[in-house]
Amino acid sequence: MQLHVSPSMRSLTISSNNGFIELMKIKVAARHISYRTLFHTILILAFLLPFVFILTALVTLEGVDKCSSFDCLGRRLGPRLLGRDDSGRLVKDFYKILNQVNTEEIPDGIKLPDSFNQLVSEMKNNQYDAKTFALMLRAMMEKLEREIRESKFSELMNKHFAASSIPKGLYCLSLRLTDEYSSNAHARRQLPSPELLPVLSNNTYHHFVLSTDNILAASVVVTSAVQSSLKPEKIVFHIITDKKTYAGMHAWFALNPVSPAIVEVKGVHQFDWLTRENVPVLEAVENHHGIRNYYHGNHIAGANLSDTTPRTFASKLQARSPKYISLLNHLRIYLPELFPNLDKVVFLDDDVVIQRDLSPLWEIDLRGKVNGAVETCKGEDEWVMSKHFRNYFNFSHPLIAKHLDPNECAWAYGMNVFDLRAWRKTNIRETYHYWLKENLKSNLTMWKLGTLPPALIAFKGHIHPIDQSWHMLGLGYQSKTNVENAKRAAVIHYNGQSKPWLQIGFEHLRPFWTKYVNYSNDFVRNCHILEL
Numbered sequence: 001m002q003l004h005v006s007p008s009m010r011s012l013t014i015s016s017n018n019g020f021i022e023l024m025k026i027k028v029a030a031r032h033i034s035y036r037t038l039f040h041t042i043l044i045l046a047f048l049l050p051f052v053f054i055l056t057a058l059v060t061l062e063g064v065d066k067c068s069s070f071d072c073l074g075r076r077l078g079p080r081l082l083g084r085d086d087s088g089r090l091v092k093d094f095y096k097i098l099n100q101v102n103t104e105e106i107p108d109g110i111k112l113p114d115s116f117n118q119l120v121s122e123m124k125n126n127q128y129d130a131k132t133f134a135l136m137l138r139a140m141m142e143k144l145e146r147e148i149r150e151s152k153f154s155e156l157m158n159k160h161f162a163a164s165s166i167p168k169g170l171y172c173l174s175l176r177l178t179d180e181y182s183s184n185a186h187a188r189r190q191l192p193s194p195e196l197l198p199v200l201s202n203n204t205y206h207h208f209v210l211s212t213d214n215i216l217a218a219s220v221v222v223t224s225a226v227q228s229s230l231k232p233e234k235i236v237f238h239i240i241t242d243k244k245t246y247a248g249m250h251a252w253f254a255l256n257p258v259s260p261a262i263v264e265v266k267g268v269h270q271f272d273w274l275t276r277e278n279v280p281v282l283e284a285v286e287n288h289h290g291i292r293n294y295y296h297g298n299h300i301a302g303a304n305l306s307d308t309t310p311r312t313f314a315s316k317l318q319a320r321s322p323k324y325i326s327l328l329n330h331l332r333i334y335l336p337e338l339f340p341n342l343d344k345v346v347f348l349d350d351d352v353v354i355q356r357d358l359s360p361l362w363e364i365d366l367r368g369k370v371n372g373a374v375e376t377c378k379g380e381d382e383w384v385m386s387k388h389f390r391n392y393f394n395f396s397h398p399l400i401a402k403h404l405d406p407n408e409c410a411w412a413y414g415m416n417v418f419d420l421r422a423w424r425k426t427n428i429r430e431t432y433h434y435w436l437k438e439n440l441k442s443n444l445t446m447w448k449l450g451t452l453p454p455a456l457i458a459f460k461g462h463i464h465p466i467d468q469s470w471h472m473l474g475l476g477y478q479s480k481t482n483v484e485n486a487k488r489a490a491v492i493h494y495n496g497q498s499k500p501w502l503q504i505g506f507e508h509l510r511p512f513w514t515k516y517v518n519y520s521n522d523f524v525r526n527c528h529i530l531e532l
Contacts, residue, residue: 094130101134112140162504163497170501172527173215177248180255180523187251192262199262201341205236206362209339211331212350213245215252216501216529220516222253225354226261227516234359235261238339240331243269256521268327273337279327329451332413333432333458336420343421348491349414351476351499353512356490361417361470369464370426372417374471377409381482384474392453397446399438404457411463413452414493415471422462432458475500475509486512 113119119140123133180187192199199205208225212218218239226232237258241249246267253263268274331338332347339345346361348354366372379385390406435454439446447453472489475481476496486492492512498505500513518524 097130097134101131101138104135106135106139106142110136110139112136112143116140159497159504162502163499167502169527169529170214170216173523173529174245174248176523176527177215177251181247181251184251184255187254189254191250191254191265196262199236200238200264201339202236203341203343204234205262206231206234206359207236207238207339207342207345209238209240209332209335209345209347210350211240211328211347213242213249213328214350214501215245215249216517216524217350217499218249219252219256219518220513221348221350221352221354222258222261222263223518224516225348225358226258228354228356229261229359230357231359233260237261237263238345239263239265240271240328240338241265241267242326242328243267246270252523256518268331271338274327274334278337279330279334332416332451333429333455335418336423336429339420343419345418345420347416347418349493349495351494352414353492353494353516354490355487355492355512358490361466364417364464364466366417366419366422366464368422370419370423370428370462371411371459372419372464372466373411373413374415374468374473375409375411375463375465376473379468381474381478384478385468389456392456393447394445397442399442400446410452410456411459411465412471412473412493412495413455414473414495415491417466426462428458428462475506475512479506481506481509483508 113122113136119133119136122128128136177187210218210221218241222237222239225237226235229235239249239253246265246269250265253265257263335345335347344362346358361372364372376385376387387410388406389404389408389410392410393400393404393406395401395404395406432454435446435457439454469488470490471493472486472491473493473495475486475492476494476498478496479498486509494500494505494509494513500510517529519529
């Protein structure tokens with residue numbers, strides 16, 4: 001910076017060599033200014049100009065290197081010289097732009113960058129203004145949200161298909177055991193042996209009923225119950241399966257006895273009582289074209305995914321599992337007729353593991369009630385233990401609204417103590433059939449999910465709540481299950497899609513189940529059922 005005073009003292013020239021301050025000349029009129037005033041002016045300028053130089057340098061370092069006039073520098077440096085900060089104003093302007101962009105429509109056919117880096121690059125090259133930048137950013141975020149949503153629905157569909165399919169290893173196990181049943185007399189031996197047949201109707205024993213077509217799952221239920229029992233010699237398992245699985249199921253337990261417990265294997269075709277005349281509703285459920293299309297058809301057709309949350313969509317998919325129209329899944333409603341000589345049984349689902357002696361269940365006084373079950377409307381886990389009738393039924397349907405209370409507590413299938421003597425005095429089966437018929441008439445608009453909703457109605461007034469420690473639910477759909485609580489539960493239930501024998505099962509919860517699988521068994525090894 002240079003300061004030049006003319007010899008006549010009539011002009012003052014200030015110039016800069018850094019390109020930021022232009023030549024500035026001050027002419028002094030001889031008759032209107034004294035030398036003393038001029039001298040004071042020079043002193044003041046000499047004092048101020050270094051500060052101007054320093055601020056100019058700061059602006060340069062901050063990237064504002066295109067200011068080459070006093071007008072530009074005035075706009076840049078003025079607030080700093082006066083001690084003001086324009087950041088608040090900038091923020092307000094930015095919010096104003098965002099609100100404006102949020103209310104505008106995104107133009108059709110807008111070409112969006114594939115990444116944020118590309119957006120920044122285009123911004124530099126095309127010199128976007130703030131509004132254009134905000135609009136592009138909004139369009140990119142909305143596109144990303146759509147892609148994430150579509151990906152989530154695709155994931156749920158794939159999970160549904162994985163949960164509904166039969167793993168290759170389990171299919172192989174059933175085929176090999178069926179072949180063994182036909183070629184090996186030992187695999188066809190009577191279960192139980194003739195001298196133990198009276199035990200099947202002896203009420204001093206602890207009778208368990210299991211209905212399944214999954215051989216490996218059945219073996220885990222039986223093995224875990226026997227190994228956890230303090231009185232395994234008192235255990236009798238009644239395993240019911242379908243006709244196609246019967247030979248393989250029989251062969252497995254004939255070749256792999258669980259002494260001293262007793263196991264009976266029967267196919268549904270071996271029960272004289274299970275005729276079309278006695279179960280007409282279930283016959284209709286299995287053969288009705290609309291029902292089969294609902295459970296086996298296109299699960300996306302007619303679904304408005306734009307108005308559906310992933311959680312709701314997942315629930316709807318689970319409700320459309322083909323197992324819900326299987327006779328095996330409805331058999332529990334016929335226990336008094338299938339076992340006319342038994343007084344009390346414990347019914348188990350095939351996706352449970354027993355970790356504690358269940359003998360005390362036979363000592364529970366049900367106080368005249370039929371079904372001892374864990375209620376699912378209260379508990380530590382708000383996700384699993386928060387089920388009321390409103391979670392299962394459509395209360396916009398007049399029949400549902402008239403007969404049911406949406407706030408009534410639900411209960412769980414999977415581990416139930418049934419007093420068959422008290423049951424035989426009720427009309428539970430008839431009530432169950434009536435509501436199944438009504439739901440069929442209403443085109444499945446009264447409820448969607450499986451066999452529990454009609455059971456909630458049929459057993460209404462016949463439930464005796466038992467302690468929650470007997471039955472822990474949610475291991476098949478709640479990845480955040482408390483492992484320590486699972487260790488303490490008497491029965492853990494993998495209800496949900498993520499079964500422990502599937503690849504989609506939760507890895508940290510699978511060991512509770514796999515510890516009871518005999519991976520050294522020849523059939524298991526030959527079918528390449530490996531510990532996951």
